[in-house]
Amino acid sequence: MSATAVSVGAAPAAPVPRPRAGGRRSWAAPLAAGAVTAWLSAIVLIPLAAVVVRSTADGWASFWAAVTTPQTLAALSLSLGASLAVVAINAVVGTIIAWVLVRDDFPGQSVANALIDLPFALPTIVAGLTLLALYGVRGPLGVNVAYTRVAVGLALLFVTLPFVVRAVQPVLAELDREMEQAASALGASGATTFRLIVLPNLVPAILSGMGLGFARAIGEFGSVVLISGNIPFETEVAAVRIASQVENDNVTAAAAIAVVLLAISLALLLAMGMVERWSRQHDQ
């Protein structure tokens, strides 16, 4: 422990443009880098690499067979389709909510703002149960969506609510309003001003919120598992399919499906990095 504490303290020892002359090279800098690399490897990298290795342990043919069974394909396409739909709804409603929170002014606004973080704080299993309380069999509204695809969508909307809102909010708050004022002085309607002036500035933030939301939705498990009923070909999502394969001691097949999910997430993270770099260059 004490060795780690020392290296924490020593970490700022090597600022990037460090003049060599007169400076003693701290032994703690490489130690810190080594500790971090070992930590991340042990917790994240080695387990994930083991999934990839295991997925093809019985050869490519059985990898392919595991991924393309009708039940697995149904689960993957449900996850993919539901995530795309949810992210599209998020993009629109999330932007509206961010707008209302930044530009509007009404009593209870701070409560509404606080509600956005609730899905981050509430455990996923509680989120599913919560939705079931209002929209389940014994719900007071008389609607029962339990064990349907609507329930899957509802759960995903709940857990992904904060992403677009929290991405757009700071950008909207810092946006210079002079251009908007100029546009409306020149006779542009509110909608035109939004579409031509405000929206282009928000697009990178909306895209990044959508990306994070999609990455969350495609692998979501806890909030879906109670409310969806996990009916094969009907409401079984990819993560539930993986879990049931693990429980049936079908670890290699589970790893194959996991690799498909990992590949989708990885492609998404890379694309988001590209969008971020593009928007940063665009800013300058």
Add this chain to the structure above:
Amino acid sequence: MTSRYALRAIALGYLGLLVAGPVAMMLWATFSGGVASVWEAIARPAFLHALWLTLLIAAIVVPLNTLFGILCALVVVRHDVRGKRLLSALLDLPLGVSPVVVGLALVIVYGRRGAFGGWLAEHGVRVIFALPGMVLATLFVCIPFVAREVIPVLREIGTEQEQAARTLGASDWQIFRLITLPAIRAGVGFGVVLTAARALGEYGAVAIVSGRLTGRTETLTIHVEERFLAFDMTGAYAASLVLAALALTIFFAMHARRPAPRGGR
């Protein structure tokens, strides 16, 4: 003007139907059977053990994750190491990995048929279906939270003050304690809050590696599921309420600590 009210109605209506309504309904449903039945549910040994285990895992994960989160941020921002971009990508990776995949990965590495797990089993160490596996699963899903909060702050404050202190003869530890740490304190605090919320509420990753053994490896979230599947709605709601109460405490801490919005997030 009308469009302003229309937008407000859409935003508030959506939040009401998706978040406020269900949460209010769950609170009502929990107490509809009377306070006594809720009390009975949370006095049960299985519940108390689950609560204890949940708090224990959080007590192990939060300090470890905070320490390594700060260290990761310092290495990524301040050090000129090769493979730094890979390191920072690794930090973000858990955000894109399904909790179920996390559990599966640990089963593959540490399960009784895994290469490493077999060796550990011979030496009497059990990871899967036991506490170490559950801690590892929780650590995995919490990895980004502290580092991602600290990295932008470190970038913003720059190195001028640290270099000035070094010129004046301060040691590495003094520089960290007196200059860097006070500057990143708010970011670290928010990261700790996020870590604690996730550690207490993690379900998927922990469920896969725990084997869901009631009274042994059952955390609060797994207890909620177990009660629900046993058609004990009062038990499920009562355990949810305790989890929600923990979450809400953290949630208000989150709002008190949320750093001022930064442009480049």
